[in-house]
Amino acid sequence: MTYMSIAETIKELLKDGQLHFIVPALPGLSVKRDIFVSQEVYDLVGDEAVVSPDLERVSGKARAKIDYIASGGVFVFAMDPMNKSVTSLVARNHNIPQGVLDVRINDPKPELRIFGCSAGCDVLVLLTWAKRKNLKFKAEVDRCQQVWTSMFPDKQPLVGRNHEQYFSTNTIPG
Numbered sequence: 423m424t425y426m427s428i429a430e431t432i433k434e435l436l437k438d439g440q441l442h443f444i445v446p447a448l449p450g451l452s453v454k455r456d457i458f459v460s461q462e463v464y465d466l467v468g469d470e471a472v473v474s475p476d477l478e479r480v481s482g483k484a485r486a487k488i489d490y491i492a493s494g495g496v497f498v499f500a501m502d503p504m505n506k507s508v509t510s511l512v513a514r515n516h517n518i519p520q521g522v523l524d525v526r527i528n529d530p531k532p533e534l535r536i537f538g539c540s541a542g543c544d545v546l547v548l549l550t551w552a553k554r555k556n557l558k559f560k561a562e563v564d565r566c567q568q569v570w571t572s573m574f575p576d577k578q579p580l581v582g583r584n585h586e587q588y589f590s591t592n593t594i595p596g
Contacts, residue, residue, distance in 0.1 A: 428541045428577050432458060435573055441547070442468060446489035454494030455544040455589065460569065463536060463548045479530045484551075487511060487527060488536075491546070498596035499585045507596035512588075515563045521570075521579030522563045523588075528554075537566035539579030540588050549573075 426434070435441040435458075442464045444457040465471055467485040491497060491512070500506030500513035508528075515522045515537070525548065527534040533554035538547050549569040552562050570579060585593045 428574060431574055440573060444488055444492055446493045451489060451493040453492055455492050457488055457492045458547045460549045463551055466551055480527055480532060480534055483530060484527045484534055484536060487525060494592055496592040499589060499593040500596050501585055510596045519581055520563060520567045521581045522566045537562055539570050542580055543587060544590050
């Protein structure tokens with residue numbers, strides 16, 4: 423069996439249409455962090471996303487937050503899933519060794535969580551999403567990790583010791 427790096431696997435998944443690369447939608451914003459999304463997440467935040475009326479505003483807000491992260495914006499990153507700031511935009515999830523993070527969309531309602539994993543410093547792969555209300559976090563973290571394993575069967579997501587291992591600049595511990 424031929425070994426492929428995570429970067430090579432991402433290239434293959436992009437070519438196969440299983441992942442999409444997010445380029446900030448606003449003109450003038452450049453990519454500082456690579457964000458890739460599954461088809462599930464792309465259907466929520468992609469350039470041609472068509473969502474139900476109750477998700478239109480929050481879908482747009484989610485895309486704006488993802489673009490903000492991709493363009494190198496400053497944000498609060500919570501390393502401790504049991505003790506995080508309400509202003510955290512990105513947070514690690516329990517069970518930390520699974521390597522699952524979430525992007526937190528708290529306004530407008532309904533609140534969303536977009537789950538994914540880090541494929542390396544400044545490389546985020548967003549795979550699943552769910553409404554926050556009545557969310558069973560363990561089940562969603564497990565589902566995200568299953569999607570990761572199906573796409574990257576012989577690769578583990580990054581599980582960093584500090585926030586700089588996930589994002590090289592512009593993060594505030596929280």
